[in-house]
Amino acid sequence: MEWETVIGLEIHVQLATNSKIFSGSSTAFGAAPNTQASAIDLAMPGTLPVVNAQAYKFATMFGLAIDAEINKHSVFERKNYFYPDLPKGYQTTQLEKPIVVGGHVDIRVGEEEKRIRVHHAHLEEDAGKSLHEDYHGMSGIDLNRAGTPLIEVVTEPDMRSGEEAVAFARKLHSVVTSLGICDGEMSQGSMRFDVNISIRPKGEQKLGTRTETKNLNSFRFMERCIEQEIERQIDLLESGGSVVQETRLYDGDTHSARSMRSKEEANDYRYFPCPDLLPVVIDEAYISDIRQQLPELPSARQTRFETDYKLSSYDAELLSTDLNTANFFEAATEQCGDPKLTANWIMGEVSARLNANDTHIGDAPISAADLAQLIARIKDGTISNKIAKTVFDALWNKEGDVDRIIEAKGLKQVSDSGTLEKIVDEVIANNAQQVENYRNAPAEKRPKMLGFFVGQSMKLSKGQANPQQLNKILQEKLEK
Amino acid sequence: MHQLTITEQIKKLKDKTFSSVELTQHYLARIKKYDSELNSFISVTEDAALEQAQSADQALAAGDETPLLGIPIAHKDIFCTDGTPTTCGSKMLENFVPPYDATVVENYRRAGAVMLGKTNMDEFAMGSSNETSFFGPVRNPWAKDCVPGGSSGGSAAAVAALLTPAATATDTGGSIRQPAALCGVTGIKPTYGRVSRWGMIAFASSLDQGGIIARTAEDAALMLNTMASVDPKDSTNIPKDVPDYSASLNNRVNGMRIGVPKEYFSDGLHPGTASAVQEAIGTYEKLGAKISEISLPNTSLAVPAYYVIAPAECSANLSRFDGVRYGHRCENPKNLEDLYKRSRGEGFGEEVKRRILVGTYALSAGYYDAYYHKAQQVRRLIKNDFDAAFEGVDIVLGPTAPSPAFAFGAKGADPVAMYLEDIFTIAANLAGLPGMSIPCGLVDDKPVGLQLIGKHFDEARILNAAHCFQRETDFHSLTPKDIN
Numbered sequence: 028m029e030w031e032t033v034i035g036l037e038i039h040v041q042l043a044t045n046s047k048i049f050s051g052s053s054t055a056f057g058a059a060p061n062t063q064a065s066a067i068d069l070a071m072p073g074t075l076p077v078v079n080a081q082a083y084k085f086a087t088m089f090g091l092a093i094d095a096e097i098n099k100h101s102v103f104e105r106k107n108y109f110y111p112d113l114p115k116g117y118q119t120t121q122l123e124k125p126i127v128v129g130g131h132v133d134i135r136v137g138e139e140e141k142r143i144r145v146h147h148a149h150l151e152e153d154a155g156k157s158l159h160e161d162y163h164g165m166s167g168i169d170l171n172r173a174g175t176p177l178i179e180v181v182t183e184p185d186m187r188s189g190e191e192a193v194a195f196a197r198k199l200h201s202v203v204t205s206l207g208i209c210d211g212e213m214s215q216g217s218m219r220f221d222v223n224i225s226i227r228p229k230g231e232q233k234l235g236t237r238t239e240t241k242n243l244n245s246f247r248f249m250e251r252c253i254e255q256e257i258e259r260q261i262d263l264l265e266s267g268g269s270v271v272q273e274t275r276l277y278d279g280d281t282h283s284a285r286s287m288r289s290k291e292e293a294n295d296y297r298y299f300p301c302p303d304l305l306p307v308v309i310d311e312a313y314i315s316d317i318r319q320q321l322p323e324l325p326s327a328r329q330t331r332f333e334t335d336y337k338l339s340s341y342d343a344e345l346l347s348t349d350l351n352t353a354n355f356f357e358a359a360t361e362q363c364g365d366p367k368l369t370a371n372w373i374m375g376e377v378s379a380r381l382n383a384n385d386t387h388i389g390d391a392p393i394s395a396a397d398l399a400q401l402i403a404r405i406k407d408g409t410i411s412n413k414i415a416k417t418v419f420d421a422l423w424n425k426e427g428d429v430d431r432i433i434e435a436k437g438l439k440q441v442s443d444s445g446t447l448e449k450i451v452d453e454v455i456a457n458n459a460q461q462v463e464n465y466r467n468a469p470a471e472k473r474p475k476m477l478g479f480f481v482g483q484s485m486k487l488s489k490g491q492a493n494p495q496q497l498n499k500i501l502q503e504k505l506e507k
Numbered sequence: 508m509h510q511l512t513i514t515e516q517i518k519k520l521k522d523k524t525f526s527s528v529e530l531t532q533h534y535l536a537r538i539k540k541y542d543s544e545l546n547s548f549i550s551v552t553e554d555a556a557l558e559q560a561q562s563a564d565q566a567l568a569a570g571d572e573t574p575l576l577g578i579p580i581a582h583k584d585i586f587c588t589d590g591t592p593t594t595c596g597s598k599m600l601e602n603f604v605p606p607y608d609a610t611v612v613e614n615y616r617r618a619g620a621v622m623l624g625k626t627n628m629d630e631f632a633m634g635s636s637n638e639t640s641f642f643g644p645v646r647n648p649w650a651k652d653c654v655p656g657g658s659s660g661g662s663a664a665a666v667a668a669l670l671t672p673a674a675t676a677t678d679t680g681g682s683i684r685q686p687a688a689l690c691g692v693t694g695i696k697p698t699y700g701r702v703s704r705w706g707m708i709a710f711a712s713s714l715d716q717g718g719i720i721a722r723t724a725e726d727a728a729l730m731l732n733t734m735a736s737v738d739p740k741d742s743t744n745i746p747k748d749v750p751d752y753s754a755s756l757n758n759r760v761n762g763m764r765i766g767v768p769k770e771y772f773s774d775g776l777h778p779g780t781a782s783a784v785q786e787a788i789g790t791y792e793k794l795g796a797k798i799s800e801i802s803l804p805n806t807s808l809a810v811p812a813y814y815v816i817a818p819a820e821c822s823a824n825l826s827r828f829d830g831v832r833y834g835h836r837c838e839n840p841k842n843l844e845d846l847y848k849r850s851r852g853e854g855f856g857e858e859v860k861r862r863i864l865v866g867t868y869a870l871s872a873g874y875y876d877a878y879y880h881k882a883q884q885v886r887r888l889i890k891n892d893f894d895a896a897f898e899g900v901d902i903v904l905g906p907t908a909p910s911p912a913f914a915f916g917a918k919g920a921d922p923v924a925m926y927l928e929d930i931f932t933i934a935a936n937l938a939g940l941p942g943m944s945i946p947c948g949l950v951d952d953k954p955v956g957l958q959l960i961g962k963h964f965d966e967a968r969i970l971n972a973a974h975c976f977q978r979e980t981d982f983h984s985l986t987p988k989d990i991n
Contacts, residue, residue, distance in 0.1 A: 066605075066606065066607055069832055070827040071605065071606075071607075072587065072593070072595065072600065072605070072828075073586075073587045073605070073607075073609060073704075073705065073707055073708045073709070074607075074705070074706070075704060075705050075740060075741050075742065076742065077739065077741075077742050078742070105823050107822075107823055107826060107870070109829060111831050111843065114827060114831075114832060115823075115826060115827050116823070116825075116826020116827050116829060117826055168831065168832075295871055297823075297870035297871060297872075297875075298870075299819060299823070299870055299879060302711070302712035302713035302820055303709075303712050303743065304742050304743075305743060
């Protein structure tokens with residue numbers, strides 16, 4: 028039987044506010060346990076929450092960026108359950124009246140464009156962390172993360188493959204980082220994905236029983252995890268079994284998911300409006316003010332790259348998706364004046380090196396100014412494209428700036444006609460047979476044969492010969 | 508000294524008739540003398556009080572004009588006090604010492620008041636008799652075999668026995684007004700949002716409001732001037748300037764329109780209470796007020812609605828007491844579930860457990876609409892009743908409690924009988940209105956309370972009406988016979 032996969036995502040996005048959603052504690056990552064937990068975060072008796080206006084603004088920015096409706100009257104509710112890292116015994120979140128309603132994110136898989144609808148996005152507080160190692164059979168609680176503002180983005184079940192889900196996840200990452208409302212640090216849990224997956228026979232309208240896999244925080248493993256789950260469900264159904272509605276927890280160490288709880292064990296969360304917080308009421312002026320302050324979004328930037336820099340749609344998309352990459356590209360282009368060459372370098376050498384080192388452009392040892400200078404030296408003939416790669420290696424190893432590297436390594440291109448003529452003469456003298464073949468060949472075959480002499484001359488010049496000039500001299504001398 | 512009003516004490520402190528240390532020592536001595544029997548205090552902070560009194564005396568000598576400089580005060584043990592245990596009347600918080608002051612406590616500290624100690628209360632403010640306190644019941648100074656009312660029974664009894672000139676209190680369904688009535692003292696619950704809830708341990712957040720118990724309306728007004736504030740730490744606190752409540756105390760009552768709800772004189776009302784309240788109405792008539800009968804048709808729905816909303820909120824508010832971070836933790840928990848079950852099972856008393864269960868049930872899937880949602884609709888109806896009434900009257904007047912103080916154990920077996928103690932007071936909480944209770948007579952040598960309910964943020968007017976009544980009568984200056 029042919030199966031169709033149906034996927035919906037719930038994404039927790041940590042907002043990059045300085046302080047927590049209901050207290051003044053810092054949200055910085057990596058502090059010693061419980062050093063960023065105030066009396067409010069510890070849910071000490073008598074303490075009360077006050078909403079962080081910045082979190083509200085960020086959520087509104089997100090809503091506007093995905094073309095959603097902003098609820099002018101939104102309400103925080105209490106979601107009740109006991110867990111040691113949930114200090115109040117309830118999570119303050121939104122249910123009936125979330126801040127963001129509707130909206131969409133457009134993705135591209137291969138050549139196909141697809142619109143993924145967002146059901147809603149709500150504001151809530153993050154929980155703390157339970158630490159199960161190093162406590163001699165007991166668990167430690169770290170409440171630094173408790174109260175960190177989140178938006179939970181809930182999509183419609185619009186994705187049909189792991190590839191689409193990952194494309195959506197990447198696009199969402201691009202949107203929130205471009206807005207500056209999330210640092211996008213997946214490894215620190217800044218974005219965490221819960222994936223709802225079900226399968227049904229192709230053509231069937233009714234949705235199959237779904238499972239929810241929680242806690243994915245890497246694009247790389249998301250697709251694999253989804254494929255594994257699809258296979259598991261297909262195996263179950265094809266062997267006459269059935270899928271049980273359950274929550275599965277993804278383990279980042281083993282890269283596999285296991286069942287956490289079934290529907291029967293699910294909590295009754297007893298939501299009700301939080302009486303410590305008044306409904307948040309905003310007006311049109313608040314929304315339009317934020318709309319005007321919105322930074323350029325990836326899709327708009329892509330369009331601008333296509334028109335302003337004459338990039339192909341493919342290149343423009345690749346360069347605009349990640350905020351840092353886009354900024355890097357634009358800064359380098361503005362400085363060297365050659366968008367096409369800059370784009371090629373970023374998508375080529377830079378990208379390959381980043382992948383090999385498993386790092387981001389923000390952490391790369393080479394700056395936009397370095398790349399711009401490198402391109403400028405190619406364009407003014409100081410170095411050839413080939414030598415530029417040697418310079419790039421040196422830049423990456425932090426050996427100095429472009430000019431110093433060229434100088435120190437003696438990589439300057441040889442453009443002196445006398446020197447080049449000597450080289451060409453030597454090559455002609457050493458390869459009498461090839462010269463004869465060349466001169467006997469018909470005119471249309473000669474350009475191809477020229478390559479041999481260019482290669483030999485380049486080798487002799489240690490790659491530093493100016494290729495255009497070399498070509499010209501070779502042609503002149505061989506034609507004689 | 509203890510017979511003086513706070514206004515008089517301030518004058519005597521300023522003219523050096525006595526010092527704050529002397530005044531404080533005097534009250535501490537009275538607490539020692541009477542409170543082993545009354546049990547109105549959970550803790551007495553003698554050393555800290557004397558230190559505070561000493562610095563108050565120095566400031567007084569330097570001509571400091573801080574409003575309550577050197578005046579002793581007691582705080583209900585629901586208000587967090589930095590460095591002083593705050594138990595909320597519960598075993599759960601028997602050893603809890605907050606690292607912060609409630610805004611109310613801070614306001615009084617800044618105003619120069621001297622804290623004598625923390626007063627007894629029903630556990631987590633849940634009760635109308637003070638019998639649910641983990642630290643034992645409080646005796647009514649007027650009749651020691653009777654309850655003082657609750658939940659602020661310790662504050663009311665301490666003021667009635669002249670162990671403190673005033674005490675802070677809280678009122679979720681009548682917890683200031685009912686004990687004030689049963690102990691023959693003056694208590695005011697301000698408008699919801701007038702007094703900061705920061706540091707006041709929550710029972711039912713949308714109903715809880717801090718207030719003050721004192722001997723007279725004049726003292727209550729003076730104390731409220733300091734207690735009420737605008738506090739950005741409490742999102743439900745309303746940023747409205749605090750008026751000088753003392754300034755309008757002597758406004759004429761002549762022409763004031765007073766509404767008396769007919770629903771408040773039903774069968775359940777003790778005849779002695781009814782006649783004392785009728786007499787008080789007569790006094791107001793004599794003062795030139797225009798009395799009219801009004802109707803608050805949804806009065807009978809107040810208690811049922813309250814006993815859905817308050818438990819629902821408390822079921823979530825009390826979830827933080829889980830034995831993990833502070834408060835009672837059971838011995839040697841086997842696992843997480845055992846830790847929760849035994850810590851909470853051992854730490855909470857019966858009434859608290861009952862309300863957590865009721866509230867959890869009311870919020871459960873499938874019951875939410877029938878209970879919680881419906882109760883919120885009733886709440887709106889009750890508010891509408893008052894809005895309609897206040898179109899024709901300036902204040903609403905009636906009995907505070909259905910009867911004078913009852914004997915210990917009289918209502919313990921039947922929670923609903925106990926819940927009906929708040930039948931006249933709960934509506935003001937549901938509607939968020941300011942309410943007061945002032946003494947208006949004695950029945951069988953036990954005090955009767957008169958309730959005054961005002962419009963939102965119209966505390967000044969009910970204080971004014973109460974003060975004028977107290978100029979005409981002397982019920983507020985009566986003291987229990989065993990107390991000198």
